[in-house]
Amino acid sequence: MTSKRFVIKRLLLLVPVLFGVATLVFAILHLAPGDPARIIAGQRASQAQVAAVRRELGLNDPIWIQYARFLLDAAQFDFGRSYQIARGTPVREVLVDRLPVTIELALYGQFIGIVLGIPLGVLSAVKQDSLTDHLTRIGALSGISIPIFWSGPLLILLFATYLGWFPTSGRIGSTIFLPETWTLFGTELPLTGMVTVDTLLLGRFDAFVSAAHHLFLPAAVIGIYSMALLSRMMRSSMLEVVRQDYMRTARAKGQGAKITVMKHGFKNALIPVVTVIGIQFGTLLGGAVLTETVFGIGGIGTLLVSAIGATDYPLVQGTVLVFALLFTLVNLGVDVTYSYLDPRIDQ
Amino acid sequence: MATVALAVDPDRLAARARPRVRLVLGAALVGAAFGALATFGFALSSPLPAASARAFALGALAFGFGLLGWSGSVVLGRSVERVQRTLDTGTDWTEADSRRAMARIAAAGAGAMLAVAVTTTVLGALGTLDAVIALA
Numbered sequence: 001m002t003s004k005r006f007v008i009k010r011l012l013l014l015v016p017v018l019f020g021v022a023t024l025v026f027a028i029l030h031l032a033p034g035d036p037a038r039i040i041a042g043q044r045a046s047q048a049q050v051a052a053v054r055r056e057l058g059l060n061d062p063i064w065i066q067y068a069r070f071l072l073d074a075a076q077f078d079f080g081r082s083y084q085i086a087r088g089t090p091v092r093e094v095l096v097d098r099l100p101v102t103i104e105l106a107l108y109g110q111f112i113g114i115v116l117g118i119p120l121g122v123l124s125a126v127k128q129d130s131l132t133d134h135l136t137r138i139g140a141l142s143g144i145s146i147p148i149f150w151s152g153p154l155l156i157l158l159f160a161t162y163l164g165w166f167p168t169s170g171r172i173g174s175t176i177f178l179p180e181t182w183t184l185f186g187t188e189l190p191l192t193g194m195v196t197v198d199t200l201l202l203g204r205f206d207a208f209v210s211a212a213h214h215l216f217l218p219a220a221v222i223g224i225y226s227m228a229l230l231s232r233m234m235r236s237s238m239l240e241v242v243r244q245d246y247m248r249t250a251r252a253k254g255q256g257a258k259i260t261v262m263k264h265g266f267k268n269a270l271i272p273v274v275t276v277i278g279i280q281f282g283t284l285l286g287g288a289v290l291t292e293t294v295f296g297i298g299g300i301g302t303l304l305v306s307a308i309g310a311t312d313y314p315l316v317q318g319t320v321l322v323f324a325l326l327f328t329l330v331n332l333g334v335d336v337t338y339s340y341l342d343p344r345i346d347q
Numbered sequence: 348m349a350t351v352a353l354a355v356d357p358d359r360l361a362a363r364a365r366p367r368v369r370l371v372l373g374a375a376l377v378g379a380a381f382g383a384l385a386t387f388g389f390a391l392s393s394p395l396p397a398a399s400a401r402a403f404a405l406g407a408l409a410f411g412f413g414l415l416g417w418s419g420s421v422v423l424g425r426s427v428e429r430v431q432r433t434l435d436t437g438t439d440w441t442e443a444d445s446r447r448a449m450a451r452i453a454a455a456g457a458g459a460m461l462a463v464a465v466t467t468t469v470l471g472a473l474g475t476l477d478a479v480i481a482l483a
Contacts, residue, residue, distance in 0.1 A: 013422050020415030020453075027407035030400055063400040064464045067407065233430075275426040331422060338426070 079318030100193030113226025121234020143228025169296035278334030378458030406459030413453025
């Protein structure tokens with residue numbers, strides 16, 4: 001059983017992580033060239049207009065005052081207003097709008113990775129040095145080595161352009177219209193922003209099929225990497241566990257090979273794999289940045305790329321901090337799972 | 348009312364804290380020297396607010412990196428060690444070493460940030476930088 005103390009300790013560690021990320025983002029943006037006041041006022045603005053914007057944004061204050069103000073605002077999830085991409089709109093609103101797209105993509109990618117990677121890893125370990133093992137290892141090595149910016153366009157070319165099985169971009173069919181709210185017990189609630197979830201909430205199965213059809217290829221692109229790494233990890237971990245004394249004892253007592261592996265080995269072999277799943281979520285979010293760009297999906301990854309290009313500082317800060325928050329929360333979940341699988345960890 | 352017995356031995360606590368405090372303070376002092384010098388150096392070629400902003404941002408960069416690295420080492424360090432063992436990567440990376448190194452970087456960054464604030468205030472109070480150069 002996971003102790004409350006362990007979870008509280010892990011929750012408290014979120015503070016320095018987010019504090020560190022916020023400081024890092026603040027520093028990088030202040031070292032980057034470009035004057036935010038000039039960006040907001042526009043290239044044709046007069047010197048007086050730029051000075052007025054500087055005063056309004058507090059850019060004339062000493063930098064440590066600006067830093068303290070930024071940290072205080074960030075602690076309240078107030079990242080200011082977008083300079084360029086969504087002119088004047090609060091960054092929080094822009095993030096709420098785009099975040100579900102990325103989370104949905106990363107979750108499905110992770111799902112594909114787990115569902116295929118773990119069984120393949122177990123199979124590869126159980127059938128060590130067989131043809132299945134060799135093929136799985138070659139597949140895993142290829143999956144880890146192929147970058148997303150190459151596998152993405154390749155899958156589009158093969159499955160979308162030549163075979164025509166999947167659409168090349170977008171999140172749902174262009175003829176499908178979704179309302180902005182759904183009703184639960186007579187109360188109107190906003191949609192979650194995840195199309196596959198929203199279509200199910202609305203009871204629109206045709207729309208769900210369309211959304212899943214659109215999402216499959218981008219999720220597969222992210223999932224390939226995840227699957228490759230997880231199967232490789234699972235194989236190594238399983239082989240290590242299989243050689244343990246307790247496994248030999250179980251076999252010596254007459255227990256079948258399959259039962260020994262699944263009953264005694266699987267849970268223990270899963271421990272390092274769970275860690276990798278958590279660490280990998282950050283990679284998946286990073287992968288989502290590229291995948292969204294390749295597949296033309298308007299998530300937080302595309303938003304970050306556009307915000308950096310347009311030197312939209314508040315949007316960059318907000319996006320990076322939300323990425324960090326997501327990453328740390330997922331790792332917290334992984335830690336809790338880890339301590340459930342291996343109770344010694346929270347001692 | 349029940350009393351809570353203090354199970355911590357103050358001597359042991361001091362012995363444990365001393366090397367940590369020394370590590371952080373030492374690094375902070377080095378960082379402070381760097382921060383003051385950087386402010387002064389940048390101020391020779393640009394206006395004081397701009398020089399101060401650049402030096403402070405450099406300090407913040409070190410502080411943020413160190414803090415993130417430190418917390419990352421605490422949160423993921425043991426897991427990473429275990430993963431490395433499983434994959435047999437043969438590296439000497441350990442959570443404890445990483446934590447110490449990152450604490451040093453973070454403390455240096457914090458020292459630099461503080462020194463920039465102090466140096467800028469002093470230089471500002473003295474008037475123009477030219478006066479300081481003349482004094483030197």
